[in-house]
Amino acid sequence: MSAVGAAGAATNQLVSIKPDELKFTFELEKQSYCDLKVVNNTENHVAFKVKTTSPKKYFVRPNTGVVDPWDSCIIRVTLQAQREYPPDMQCKDKFLLQSTIVPPNIDVDDLPQDCFNKDSGKAIEECKLRVMYISPSSAQANSTEDSQLSSDSTHLNQALQRLKDERDAAARQTKQLQQELEMLKRRRLRKSDRGFSFTFAIFVTLIGIMVGFLLNLSLSSPSTE
DSSP states (O other): OOEEOGGGOEEOSSEEEESSEEEEEOOBTOOEEEEEEEEEOSSSEEEEEEEESOTTTEEEESSEEEEOTTOEEEEEEEEOOBSSOOGGGOOOOEEEEEEEEEOTTOOGGGSOTTTTOGGGTOOOEEEEEEEEEEOHHHHHHHHHHHHHHHHHHHHHHHHHHHHHHHHHHHHHHHHHHHHHHHHHHHHHHHHHHHHHHHHHHHHHHHHHHHHHHHHHHHHHSOOOO
């Protein structure tokens, strides 16, 4: 049995199948197709076989194949042109995808006849897929909705990119302002150092003059004996 994984994918231990159901746009006298992607989730070679409850209505290529380790394969299922609508557009057809591990480098034509026979004792995984018919108008609506979602996603990505650009520009401006502020601080410090040196020089000069004046007074005063 299979489990439905993320994004509508049917997942087994050996393979993943996407989508997990076959949807066909149903129009009288017209063919329709649906592609299945089979992904090998193992380091082994995996063979698969597709079966359906209505083999005359569908054309499956390839219906049997071998997928290399960690590789994938596309299966196209074609709904043959129908002459009448099904009741209430409901479809009871089902598909079954069987998978099993096979020897490396084996060709599809060399697969044994009992390769997908459970009675052979081999471990065989099975994945059941439902079939859904959709009208052309519904298909168009879905296409329009998907297009709108894609457009909304594009606009969102553009808005996010603009916000990112504005953030980066603001960061650059902030960095530039910080650099200019540091330069102003350094200039003020240099001016302050020059002012202090000039004041200190004047102070030392005045002290020297006063000391010299006092020494002259002391030397010029008469001595008393």
